[in-house]
Amino acid sequence: MSSTDAPVPERIVVVGFGPVAARLVEHLEPLVAAGTVALTVIGQEQDAAYNRVLVADVAVGRTSEAAIRLADAAALIALGIDVRLGAHVARVDRPFRRVLLDDGQAIGYDRLVLATGSRPLLPRLDGLDGARSLPPGVSFLRDLRDARAVSAALAAQERIVVLGGGILGIEAALAAAEEGGRVTLVHNGRAPMERFLGEGARVLAAALTKAGITVVGGASTGITVTDGHFSGLMLEGGTLVDGGALVLACGVRPRTELADGCDLNTAAGILVDHELRALDTRDIWAIGDCAEVRCWDGSCLACAGVTTPQGLIGPGWQQADQLGMAFAAELSGTPAAVVGPPDRRSAVLVLKARGVDAVTAGETDVDPWTVEPGLAVAVWTDPGHGRYAKMVTRDGVLTGLVCVGMPRTGAELVLLFERRSELPADRSSLLRLDSIEGAVAALPPGPDATLCRCAGVTHGAVQESVQRGCASVKEVSAGTRAGTGCGSCHDDIRAVIEQHFSVAVAS
Secondary structure: OHHHHHOEEEEEEEEOHHHHHHHHHHHHHHHHHHEEEEEEEEEOOOOEEEEEHHHHHHOOOOOHHHEEOOOOOHHHOOOOOEEEOOOOOOEEEEEOOOEEEOOOEEEEEEEEEEEOOEEEEEOEEOOOOOOOOOOOOEEOOOHHHHHHHHHHHOOOHHHHHHHHOOHHHHHHHHHHHOOOOOOOEOOOOOOOHHHHOOHHHHHHHHHHHOOEEEEEEOOOOEEEEOOOOHHHEEEEEOHHHHHHEEEEEEEEEEEOOHHHOOOOOEEEOOOOOOOEEEEOOEEEOOOOHHHEEEEOOOOOOOOOOOOOOOHHHHHHHHHHHHHHHHHHHHHHOOOOOOOOOOOHHHHHEEEEOOOOEEEEEEEEOOOOOOOOOEEEEEEEEEEEEEEEEEEEEOOOEEEEEEEOOOOHHHHHHHHHHHOEEEOOOOHHHHHHHOOOOHHHHHOOOOOEEEEOOOOOOHHHHHHHHHHOOOHHHHHHHHHOOOOOOOOOHHHHHHHHHHHHHHHHHHH
């Protein structure tokens, strides 16, 4: 066969190079090696993909930048992938199937995947509103550049003010406080994470205070700047929260600008069907934080209710796997794997740190006194010991949970929630898991129980990895992907390792 008869590779362009895009690229690498695909990856940052969830750990020196990297640009380029870092896409030219960069270059595509993620929200504060750039001393905690700024503030022993009472803000505050930093957490409402934890948020606030964090509630109005550098956060009523650095953790918003600019359907995110294809298109897909699954079928139960992007790394990785396997099957001519869309009900929010833990999932805002057939709500509170639990069941099946300060009970409830299991008739039996007697009596999770929710890795898979010789969290992560997401399962991985090797030594 002459060179002119060689099949023309499919041109795939991926815009965005975060954790979700990196996972998709892994699926496409064999197709590039086989000459089936010509792949271009465009990243706005100068750094290749890394785990954003662990940026706070980098900021406080708990881990290194190298340890959270998920892709090696040089290695990908050596494979024949066109990797463009520090590149900005100006717009998508859909009629001519081109991606136009702001330097004038045009990159043609047969398939375009938007993995543009989300951007941090800039609060409306006097001194920030309308500013083209953040003043010195003010940063988000979204990328490695932000991590370096927070690291410098810690090194200078400045008081760090964290604005935002969600998981991002709390984890940033805890990380800094755990490493000896002086930290003030400012939040709206009565307590941090009140929208997710309800009354359990007040128990969490007490735990944060015990961890050395100054917790302040109130609406922020502006910042003060002294000698060109952030010096304080103003609250409604005139209260000034002094500090040398301000970390903004006020939530994120899906990046839909490119989609809006080329007339794709958008709402909170880029609207895609259950195959992750942008609605009313044949050649554009979206995955991760920027994608919102909502098909045109008004009777579709999966698209009923709220379908906004979750902002969680686990569902984004599931979407990358789904799309990557679909592309691989189609382009290589192999049978397609049956992979459904991520189950939105399985989303679990976890806050886990030294001495502070909370977990919530499903419907949690049901009033305990609501009278409804089949509905039952059990609430248990022990503020003095920093414990709170709420269980919502429908016809006995757990449909919502909140657990603060009770890690074993929380883990068991999550397991029951993910399995759609019925709770025992005596709900209080679950509370005993965090007592000394309960800890001794608790059975270890089965092999099919999920250990890492971000990557969807079971206890059995981690145990097999350890039995093959993996003796550290890093080695297990490399072999199974467990622990490569939010990091909250690292202690569980260590427990599996320690149990295996303690048995081996004893024998």
